[in-house]
Amino acid sequence: MNLKDILTPFTAWSRVVKDPVTIKDPLSREGAPRYRGFHDNDVETCIGCGTCEAICENEAIDLVPVEGIETKDGDSGLRPKIDYGRCCWCALCVDICTTNSLRLTNEFKWVDTDPDNFRFIPGVDEKDWYKKEEGWRKPEPNYHFYPQERVKMEELGPEERGDSFIEFVKGYSKEQAQQEADRCVECGICIGTCPAHMGIPEYIKAVRNDDMEEGLKILYETNPLPEICGRICTHKCETVCSVGVNGDPLSIRWLKRYIADQVPAEQYHEILDTKKIYKDDKKVAIIGAGPAGLSAAYYLSLLGHNVTIFEKLDKPGGMMRYGIPEYRLPYDQIDKDVNYILSLGVELKTNTTVDEEMFKKLQKDYDAVFVSTGLHLGRSTRIPGSDHEHVFQSIDLLRKITAGEEIMVPEKIVVIGGGNVAMDITRSLARLQRAKYGKVQIITTSLESEEEMPADREEVVEAREEGATIDPGWGPKEIEIVDGKIKGLHVVKVLSVFDEDHRFNPKFDENQKKFFEGDMIVESIGQAPDLSYIPKEIDEQLERGPRGRYLISEYNQTSVEWLFAGGDIVVGPDVIHGIADGHKAAVGIDNYLNSKK
Amino acid sequence: MINKFLGFEPDESKLPSKRAKIGAEIDLSSQKYQKIWLGPNHPGVTGNMAMELWVEGNTVVKAKTHVGYLHRGFEKLIERRLYVQGFPTSIRMCVAEPDTNEYLIATCTEQLSGYDKEVPEMAKWLRMLSLEMARLQGLLRGVPGQGGTFALGLGVQWGVYLRDLILDRFEELTGGRVYHMYIIPGGVRGLLPDGFKARLEDNLKEIDDFIVRIKKLMFHNAVFKKRAIGLGVITPEMVDKYGIVGTTARASGVKRDVRKDDPYLYYDQLDFDPPTDTDGDVYARTWVRWQELIQTVDLLRQIMAKMPEKGDIRANMPNVLHWRIPKGETYVRLESGRGEYGMYYVTDGSDKPRRVNLRGPSYTHGVALLEDMLVGADVADVHALMVSLQTCPPEIER
Numbered sequence: 003m004n005l006k007d008i009l010t011p012f013t014a015w016s017r018v019v020k021d022p023v024t025i026k027d028p029l030s031r032e033g034a035p036r037y038r039g040f041h042d043n044d045v046e047t048c049i050g051c052g053t054c055e056a057i058c059e060n061e062a063i064d065l066v067p068v069e070g071i072e073t074k075d076g077d078s079g080l081r082p083k084i085d086y087g088r089c090c091w092c093a094l095c096v097d098i099c100t101t102n103s104l105r106l107t108n109e110f111k112w113v114d115t116d117p118d119n120f121r122f123i124p125g126v127d128e129k130d131w132y133k134k135e136e137g138w139r140k141p142e143p144n145y146h147f148y149p150q151e152r153v154k155m156e157e158l159g160p161e162e163r164g165d166s167f168i169e170f171v172k173g174y175s176k177e178q179a180q181q182e183a184d185r186c187v188e189c190g191i192c193i194g195t196c197p198a199h200m201g202i203p204e205y206i207k208a209v210r211n212d213d214m215e216e217g218l219k220i221l222y223e224t225n226p227l228p229e230i231c232g233r234i235c236t237h238k239c240e241t242v243c244s245v246g247v248n249g250d251p252l253s254i255r256w257l258k259r260y261i262a263d264q265v266p267a268e269q270y271h272e273i274l275d276t277k278k279i280y281k282d283d284k285k286v287a288i289i290g291a292g293p294a295g296l297s298a299a300y301y302l303s304l305l306g307h308n309v310t311i312f313e314k315l316d317k318p319g320g321m322m323r324y325g326i327p328e329y330r331l332p333y334d335q336i337d338k339d340v341n342y343i344l345s346l347g348v349e350l351k352t353n354t355t356v357d358e359e360m361f362k363k364l365q366k367d368y369d370a371v372f373v374s375t376g377l378h379l380g381r382s383t384r385i386p387g388s389d390h391e392h393v394f395q396s397i398d399l400l401r402k403i404t405a406g407e408e409i410m411v412p413e414k415i416v417v418i419g420g421g422n423v424a425m426d427i428t429r430s431l432a433r434l435q436r437a438k439y440g441k442v443q444i445i446t447t448s449l450e451s452e453e454e455m456p457a458d459r460e461e462v463v464e465a466r467e468e469g470a471t472i473d474p475g476w477g478p479k480e481i482e483i484v485d486g487k488i489k490g491l492h493v494v495k496v497l498s499v500f501d502e503d504h505r506f507n508p509k510f511d512e513n514q515k516k517f518f519e520g521d522m523i524v525e526s527i528g529q530a531p532d533l534s535y536i537p538k539e540i541d542e543q544l545e546r547g548p549r550g551r552y553l554i555s556e557y558n559q560t561s562v563e564w565l566f567a568g569g570d571i572v573v574g575p576d577v578i579h580g581i582a583d584g585h586k587a588a589v590g591i592d593n594y595l596n597s598k599k
Numbered sequence: 600m601i602n603k604f605l606g607f608e609p610d611e612s613k614l615p616s617k618r619a620k621i622g623a624e625i626d627l628s629s630q631k632y633q634k635i636w637l638g639p640n641h642p643g644v645t646g647n648m649a650m651e652l653w654v655e656g657n658t659v660v661k662a663k664t665h666v667g668y669l670h671r672g673f674e675k676l677i678e679r680r681l682y683v684q685g686f687p688t689s690i691r692m693c694v695a696e697p698d699t700n701e702y703l704i705a706t707c708t709e710q711l712s713g714y715d716k717e718v719p720e721m722a723k724w725l726r727m728l729s730l731e732m733a734r735l736q737g738l739l740r741g742v743p744g745q746g747g748t749f750a751l752g753l754g755v756q757w758g759v760y761l762r763d764l765i766l767d768r769f770e771e772l773t774g775g776r777v778y779h780m781y782i783i784p785g786g787v788r789g790l791l792p793d794g795f796k797a798r799l800e801d802n803l804k805e806i807d808d809f810i811v812r813i814k815k816l817m818f819h820n821a822v823f824k825k826r827a828i829g830l831g832v833i834t835p836e837m838v839d840k841y842g843i844v845g846t847t848a849r850a851s852g853v854k855r856d857v858r859k860d861d862p863y864l865y866y867d868q869l870d871f872d873p874p875t876d877t878d879g880d881v882y883a884r885t886w887v888r889w890q891e892l893i894q895t896v897d898l899l900r901q902i903m904a905k906m907p908e909k910g911d912i913r914a915n916m917p918n919v920l921h922w923r924i925p926k927g928e929t930y931v932r933l934e935s936g937r938g939e940y941g942m943y944y945v946t947d948g949s950d951k952p953r954r955v956n957l958r959g960p961s962y963t964h965g966v967a968l969l970e971d972m973l974v975g976a977d978v979a980d981v982h983a984l985m986v987s988l989q990t991c992p993p994e995i996e997r
Contacts (some may be wrong), residue, residue: 010819014753014812023760034767036789038774056920059684092687092780097788098919106774138774141789144911147683148918184918210921 033108035136043125047103050078051189051244054095062088075195076242086120098147100244107137150249153182160467165436167328179260183209192239197582217261226300229335232259287368292320294374294569297584303346310349324401374569377529387481396427396526412521419526420448425461442469451475490519531571557590639668648992662973683919692997698733699935701782707944708784711927721910722786736765737936745885748983764802786913827882842963845938850887851879857934881987937989965990
């Protein structure tokens with residue numbers, strides 16, 4: 003021990019003259035810009051998907067109903083409520099938030115005497131810290147808790163598919179399907195929006211687990227046409243998919259198709275446990291073998307009733323077969339779904355047109371009747387020249403193409419319409435033109451502008467890829483006819499399609515004109531039902547709602563108790579609404595038949 | 600005696616002969632001995648722990664450590680959570696250096712799922728930065744804290760202030776001061792904020808000054824020297840016998856550092872040599888840690904100079920909600936401020952780990968070694984011995 007060791011520590015006294023380093027007022031200290039403090043939620047952006055609840059390791063988050071926020075398509079109407087007795091401020095809830103609405107502010111002081119107050123709904127309960135901009139937000143760059151991009155679906159290129167009607171969407175492989183299914187966050191917002199309320203997260207889970215049998219069972223709980231829906235459903239589920247808010251929505255439709263594609267038709271009875279079905283003595287007649295009729299037939303026969311379907315055309319499927327081109331929905335896939343339904347003991351009478359007389363007979367012979375005859379009459383523009391023999395309805399042409407009948411395919415064609423049916427006929431005619439002339443000269447025009455066009459975006463893109471010209475935003479004025487031959491279509495610029503009340507009320511600029519050359523005009527501006535088979539005395543008893551559609555109950559019962567209606571004549575038009583209607587009607591008919599006992 | 604589980608008699612000859620040393624003959628009724636309970640309190644370590652001491656006058660004749668006052672079962676909690684939910688829980692297993700837990704759990708999941716090759720370079724450098732910052736803030740408390748156990752409180756106040764500056768940097772980088780929750784499976788949760796390096800460099804300059812001051816205050820201090828030199832000697836032979844690691848082993852002349860022996864992250868790109876000493880007493884251990892303080896400041900400067908400016912922070916991983924890891928097991932280790940810190944991790948193909956087991960130095964240092972080391976020690980030196988072994992009770996009771 004030396005003197006140095008005794009004296010050296012006293013050098014610390016030199017610090018006496020230094021300024022103190024303590025913070026005088028620690029309460030006024032601001033948290034760092036990235037600080038994980040108290041929660042804030044932008045309730046307008048939030049869709050109540052509940053991923054925050056799912057990721058919370060402490061179960062500190064509950065999704066609760068909030069006054070003033072309604073449940074609607076794409077919004078569960080719930081908002082996260084956080085329990086600060088459990089929260090550990092890890093901010094995983096922020097990192098996974100599908101809409102980036104949830105964040106943590108850099109506020110960290112909160113004094114309260116009532117412990118219950120520490121359970122609060124961020125963004126709804128008034129708190130001082132919402133005005134703070136700083137705090138934890140989802141990190142950047144490339145920081146995602148689920149893959150943002152959807153697994154690309156392989157398709158035939160425009161060159162390969164341009165002149166043929168073979169299906170151009172190839173379908174997912176097992177790896178692709180599982181990879182895509184992995185992106186699902188199981189929020190279930192899609193279930194509410196799907197008209198059939200399919201168990202979408204559950205069947206996606208079955209894809210992840212590679213359990214096709216389970217997947218098929220879940221599909222058939224609510225939808226007996228999965229091969230068809232897996233191809234051409236309007237997939238309203240995908241438009242509300244929470245994963246789609248900040249990335250690509252899940253390919254829900256393709257995953258449904260994947261499940262149905264994996265299971266051979268021979269195994270359906272085994273998997274769905276329908277080898278033996280007990281039948282009672284009740285008889286139900288269904289008019290129209292479209293999606294609604296087939297769906298009703300499936301669920302009614304599972305309930306033990308004897309079902310007979312009457313179909314006017316040659317084959318069952320309705321608009322799915324006669325309205326949708328084969329390149330989108332191959333006929334063998336329709337047959338797979340339909341044959342399974344028929345194998346449950348459903349009787350199908352094709353080429354049977356129901357008229358007034360027969361309808362009365364059905365009323366007598368059957369315990370209940372379900373009408374689902376769809377929209378098979380095309381609407382006309384009624385512009386000068388539209389009564390020419392070379393002005394066609396798209397729906398008639400599509401039916402003829404399916405039936406294999408000869409149709410007129412001139413070198414130049416003009417299609418009027420901006421919906422999916424217009425795209426279907428455009429693309430079908432383009433294929434026929436390419437096969438016949440080696441080139442495509444088809445112009446499709448619509449009242450709606452490019453952004454407003456009701457057709458699916460991919461339909462428009464693919465039609466262009468296949469050589470069609472899509473020129474939206476023009477109103478048809480007159481069809482020019484010289485020497486009895488169509489020369490083309492005169493159009494004027496559309497300023498707006500809808501008025502302030504969102505009603506259809508197009509306004510034109512007569513000075514901006516255009517002329518589309520064509521030897522044939524196809525009108526594709528909508529369809530109407532043909533309900534002439536319903537006898538007048540019954541029709542008078544039927545109450546009608548807006549747009550002249552029949553008023554139906556929750557279970558599709560009309561005001562005539564034995565008569566049920568569904569499909570495009572009451573909702574939609576689209577396949578999934580029809581399927582949902584068929585299911586509901588089956589329940590309604592079953593209730594009605596049981597009440598009669 | 601035949602062990603009924605093993606079915607044979609285990610060879611305990613190589614294990615510490617603690618049972619023999621602790622005298623069974625201690626007879627409290629003789630009034631020669633007294634039993635005192637030290638704790639459960641927070642005796643300069645992180646978390647509660649108690650020691651049951653039998654003393655004869657001022658001399659400890661028998662010691663028994665008692666843990667179990669904390670909680671908690673974090674390993675089991677992690678086994679009941681998704682893979683991504685593990686890291687916010689794991690940090691509680693050693694609060695003093697939370698980042699080490701995060702790193703272990705992240706690396707275990709990455710190795711078993713095959714994503715370890717895909718962790719971006721930037722993320723790896725940021726992991727190193729946060730791990731070294733964690734070591735630094737631990738040393739800023741631990742080095743002067745050793746003086747604190749001998750009632751030298753001034754250094755502790757200096758150190759805690761500087762540690763707070765590092766915590767400020769952590770707050771900026773990770774959003775949390777103590778619980779950083781920064782290293783996530785696949786990467787990290789944020790790039791450096793603007794101006795971060797300059798602010799950290801300012802702090803390091805202050806720490807440079809502190810290093811000189813604390814040297815004068817502690818290591819040229821007659822009282823500290825008188826009490827620390829020769830206290831709690833660990834011989835090189837004891838190192839393997841007790842499983843001693845880190846600075847405690849290095850102070851006994853056994854150069855043992857995972858960063859050198861089994862380099863992880865980019866430690867092989869850094870220029871450093873772990874400090875050692877030969878005396879193996881409390882003074883030597885503190886001295887090694889003081890040198891490590893210098894080295895850590897230097898390493899942080901090297902990391903800041905070498906790390907890229909930009910880059911991705913997380914690999915493209917599957918959806919965290921359904922992430923399943925194939926069947927497998929792994930042991931990942933790193934050099935924490937206390938020595939080798941490892942995690943044994945077993946997965947069974949489900950979405951949650953099958954088994955999580957933490958191997959922390961405190962288990963060997965703070966239980967087996969401490970109990971033996973206390974025998975013969977002065978009761979006033981008990982805390983000093985405990986702190987010199989860097990006992991961290993949460994990590995014993997994980």
